[in-house]
Amino acid sequence: GESVGLHLPTLSVQEGDNSIINCAYSNSASDYFIWYKQESGKGPQFIIDIRSNMDKRQGQRVTVLLNKTVKHLSLQIAATQPGDSAVYFCAENPPTTSYGKLTFGQGTILTVHP
Amino acid sequence: EAQVTQNPRYLITVTGKKLTVTCSQNMNHEYMSWYRQDPGLGLRQIYYSMNVEVTDKGDVPEGYKVSRKEKRNFPLILESPSPNQTSLYFCASSSSSRGGQNEQFFGPGTRLTVL
Numbered sequence: 001g002e003s004v005g006l007h008l009p010t011l012s013v014q015e016g017d018n019s020i021i022n023c024a025y026s027n028s029a030s031d032y033f034i035w036y037k038q039e040s041g042k043g044p045q046f047i048i049d050i051r052s053n054m055d056k057r058q059g060q061r062v063t064v065l066l067n068k069t070v071k072h073l074s075l076q077i078a079a080t081q082p083g084d085s086a087v088y089f090c091a092e093n094p095p096t097t098s099y100g101k102l103t104f105g106q107g108t109i110l111t112v113h114p
Numbered sequence: 115e116a117q118v119t120q121n122p123r124y125l126i127t128v129t130g131k132k133l134t135v136t137c138s139q140n141m142n143h144e145y146m147s148w149y150r151q152d153p154g155l156g157l158r159q160i161y162y163s164m165n166v167e168v169t170d171k172g173d174v175p176e177g178y179k180v181s182r183k184e185k186r187n188f189p190l191i192l193e194s195p196s197p198n199q200t201s202l203y204f205c206a207s208s209s210s211s212r213g214g215q216n217e218q219f220f221g222p223g224t225r226l227t228v229l
Contacts, residue, residue, distance in 0.1 A: 034217075044157070
């Protein structure tokens with residue numbers, strides 16, 4: 001079936017470096033994507049979203065890139081800090097489903113070393 | 115403070131004993147969802163609701179029931195829990211239609227163990 005997945009399950013970076021977390025999606029018709037951050041013992045927290053009519057969207061220290069040609073989503077974190085250490089999930093909302101339905105990827109563990 | 119609350123946060127029960135996990139949001143959101151999170155499987159949607167009295171199955175609805183009698187509440191019911199329902203459960207809510215941002219606010223989670 002359709003699914004959202006991640007290329008790298010773990011990522012370790014040094015404080016101050018830029019981080020890139022990748023996500024591959026299989027439903028070419030999906031038109032809305034979200035990145036979430038989940039810290040240990042907490043629920044997922046919204047980071048940034050992007051619609052399929054955009055290629056790039058920037059937030060505070062984060063940028064999401066969408067490449068519809070290869071069905072690839074990435075989250076870039078600038079000047080990564082120890083507080084960025086968490087599990088990061090991408091999620092998609094296929095247009096053929098109700099808007100409340102989201103399919104999540106497996107997650108990438110980001111570890112930031114001081 | 116805008117938030118999604120879940121109760122209980124931790125629950126240990128036995129097979130077959132009916133239980134309910136409550137979820138409440140104070141943001142007047144239309145959409146509410148339940149997810150379970152298991153190691154290696156990520157977050158999987160159980161049920162979701164688009165508004166009062168409107169619910170639909172997610173990816174893993176078997177063994178669960180939900181109701182949406184009030185906009186703010188979306189309880190998850192396990193009529194006859196089994197050990198394979200041992201998991202970490204999250205409730206979430208959001209407000210927008212497809213034309214707007216769908217920021218889902220998640221609750222703190224309920225860790226359920228079924229013996």
